[in-house]
Amino acid sequence: MPISENARAVLERRYLIRDEHGEAVETVDELFHRVADAVAAADVRFDPQADVADTARSFYRMMTELDFLPNSPTLMNAGRPLGQLSACFVLPVADSMEDIFDAIKNAALIHKSGGGTGFSFSRLRAKGSTVNSTGGVASGPISFMKVFNAATEAVKQGGTRRGANMGILRVDHPDILEFITCKNDTKEITNFNISVGLTESFMEAVESDGSYELVDPASRRVTGRLNAREVFEAIVRSAWQTGEPGILFLDRLNKDNPCPGQGEIESTNPCGEQPLLPYEACNLGSINLVRHLRRTGTGYALDRAKLEQTIRTAVHFLDNVIEVNQYPLPEIDAMTKKTRKIGLGVMGFADMLLYLGIPYDSDEGVAMASQVMELVQTIGHQESQRLAQVRGPFPLFAESVYRDGAPLRNATVTTIAPTGTLSIIAGVSSGVEPVFAYAYYRNVMDNTHLIETNQILRDKLTELGLYSDELMRQIIEHGSLAHVEGIPEAVKRVFVCAHDVSPIWHVKMQAAFQQFTDNAVSKTVNFPNSATQEEVAEVYRLAYELGCKGTTIYRDGSRDEQVLNIGVDK
Numbered sequence: 047m048p049i050s051e052n053a054r055a056v057l058e059r060r061y062l063i064r065d066e067h068g069e070a071v072e073t074v075d076e077l078f079h080r081v082a083d084a085v086a087a088a089d090v091r092f093d094p095q096a097d098v099a100d101t102a103r104s105f106y107r108m109m110t111e112l113d114f115l116p117n118s119p120t121l122m123n124a125g126r127p128l129g130q131l132s133a134c135f136v137l138p139v140a141d142s143m144e145d146i147f148d149a150i151k152n153a154a155l156i157h158k159s160g161g162g163t164g165f166s167f168s169r170l171r172a173k174g175s176t177v178n179s180t181g182g183v184a185s186g187p188i189s190f191m192k193v194f195n196a197a198t199e200a201v202k203q204g205g206t207r208r209g210a211n212m213g214i215l216r217v218d219h220p221d222i223l224e225f226i227t228c229k230n231d232t233k234e235i236t237n238f239n240i241s242v243g244l245t246e247s248f249m250e251a252v253e254s255d256g257s258y259e260l261v262d263p264a265s266r267r268v269t270g271r272l273n274a275r276e277v278f279e280a281i282v283r284s285a286w287q288t289g290e291p292g293i294l295f296l297d298r299l300n301k302d303n304p305c306p307g308q309g310e311i312e313s314t315n316p317c318g319e320q321p322l323l324p325y326e327a328c329n330l331g332s333i334n335l336v337r338h339l340r341r342t343g344t345g346y347a348l349d350r351a352k353l354e355q356t357i358r359t360a361v362h363f364l365d366n367v368i369e370v371n372q373y374p375l376p377e378i379d380a381m382t383k384k385t386r387k388i389g390l391g392v393m394g395f396a397d398m399l400l401y402l403g404i405p406y407d408s409d410e411g412v413a414m415a416s417q418v419m420e421l422v423q424t425i426g427h428q429e430s431q432r433l434a435q436v437r438g439p440f441p442l443f444a445e446s447v448y449r450d451g452a453p454l455r456n457a458t459v460t461t462i463a464p465t466g467t468l469s470i471i472a473g474v475s476s477g478v479e480p481v482f483a484y485a486y487y488r489n490v491m492d493n494t495h496l497i498e499t500n501q502i503l504r505d506k507l508t509e510l511g512l513y514s515d516e517l518m519r520q521i522i523e524h525g526s527l528a529h530v531e532g533i534p535e536a537v538k539r540v541f542v543c544a545h546d547v548s549p550i551w552h553v554k555m556q557a558a559f560q561q562f563t564d565n566a567v568s569k570t571v572n573f574p575n576s577a578t579q580e581e582v583a584e585v586y587r588l589a590y591e592l593g594c595k596g597t598t599i600y601r602d603g604s605r606d607e608q609v610l611n612i613g614v615d616k
């Protein structure tokens with residue numbers, strides 16, 4: 047197995063089954079057998095003669111070769127009593143005490159099993175409006191978000207991993223201004239990512255410098271008007287200051303809603319890549335692109351034949367996951383099986399470009415993104431069609447936007463996940479992000495610092511006879527190769543990191559992947575600390591123009607605690 051020591055440590059710490067004393071009772075190898083066997087077992091439901099052992103072998107091989115990995119809950123829970131295998135959920139929050147606290151309870155059950163939850167709070171009546179039953183005054187969406195947050199905090203300790211939430215508020219909700227700065231004003235919403243749900247009419251009002259109406263969701267009455275540009279600027283200012291809120295283009299999510307008869311899509315999962323209907327869940331999986339290169343005389347090229355094969359096996363795998371998944375609520379079980387959404391994506395994209403010698407921030411890099419994702423989308427849909435012939439289309443197919451075409455097994459097939467943990471296990475760059483840093487210090491016991499270097503850079507510099515610890519120290523100090531002397535320009539041009547890539551190229555890359563993705567693309571647009579608010583606004587407008595479904599930005603140093611710090615491994 048090409049699994050690194052680091053990956054093994056992550057798997058051992060977080061994924062292996064443990065006994066009551068906390069001792070691991072399975073090996074990494076047994077983990078992958080457990081997952082492969084449990085997921086392959088679904089085949090007999092559709093064909094009693096199916097060769098389940100053969101399918102299990104192909105799933106096992108695909109995972110242990112690190113060609114593909116399913117999302118963390120599948121690795122943790124497949125073949126175990128809990129059996130909850132999805133990373134993404136969206137729960138409805140209706141405007142009553144019963145419904146609000148039901149949603150909190152349901153979210154707790156999902157967090158316990160390693161899933162993340164998204165909510166729209168747009169249906170909650172505005173702060174200050176009346177409560178009929180008591181004659182009291184409503185406290186508004188933001189006050190309830192704090193309760194959701196506290197519940198998440200409490201479940202944190204006992205669960206398989208930290209619960210994560212997405213909170214959405216429509217831009218025409220009367221409490222929108224309070225929402226935009228809510229994470230700056232209090233530390234009580236730390237377990238949430240927040241995004242403003244922008245509408246098409248709002249974007250038009252920004253364009254024409256007009257005003258728009260605020261509507262109380264309970265009474266449907268217009269409660270006021272705001273200048274669209276001022277609200278847009280407030281969003282930009284807050285995102286510039288703290289990285290939040292993100293933005294989400296709600297009408298665009300709904301334009302791509304495959305089953306509009308089921309109601310509106312109001313929210314995504316916590317990291318924004320998976321729009322879902324209320325009570326829908328989705329399981330994700332990511333193909334490791336680095337494992338889909340073949341050697342040529344002079345370097346590397348994309349191995350399309352191998353990639354096609356992995357896409358087919360991965361779609362089969364993810365469709366099986368829906369079958370063997372044990373959902374935390376009957377409503378989720380029912381809804382998820384009506385649409386059978388899966389989210390196949392990629393990781394290690396930036397690393398692949400390094401092998402190919404293509405800069406991330408170039409037309410060639412963007413063309414490569416389109417080429418790879420078009421293949422995943424096309425072959426993924428083909429495989430879903432093949433499964434539909436054997437297993438039947440997803441139950442809502444006849445009322446879906448696909449009804450006039452070939453039957454599909456899954457209402458959506460593709461999603462680009464962040465692959466936070468998966469990319470560590472696979473030892474590659476995460477999702478479709480550029481490499482964050484090429485070298486950093488790792489703190490080991492007794493306070494010594496080890497230099498960790500990106501293996502592809504290390505190999506390149508060694509090949510050129512240039513590798514030295516001193517050179518690595520300079521890269522760590524500068525945070526990038528760009529201003530380090532003694533590295534050839536041609537190497538610098540290819541080995542760009544997230545901070546070398548200008549925000550515009552981040553957006554272009556996101557848009558290229560979005561064009562061939564059914565769901566959405568997890569992507570952060572990185573800005574240097576010196577970036578202006580106008581530059582952030584420009585990126586938001588570009589994301590809208592280029593057809594992205596939303597954006598998240600981060601300006602270096604703008605939050606007290608940064609997850610990743612150049613130069614220091616925390």
Ligand code: UDP
Pocket residue numbers: 116117118119133134135160161162163207208209210315316317318319330463464465466467468469
């Ligand atoms: N997620 C979560 N808690 C976490 C990390 C992730 O609930 O600590 C969920 C969330 O819905 C996120 C999705 O898992 O959008 C995918 O995240 P990622 O790809 O980073 O997960 P991985 O499978 O790599 O652990």
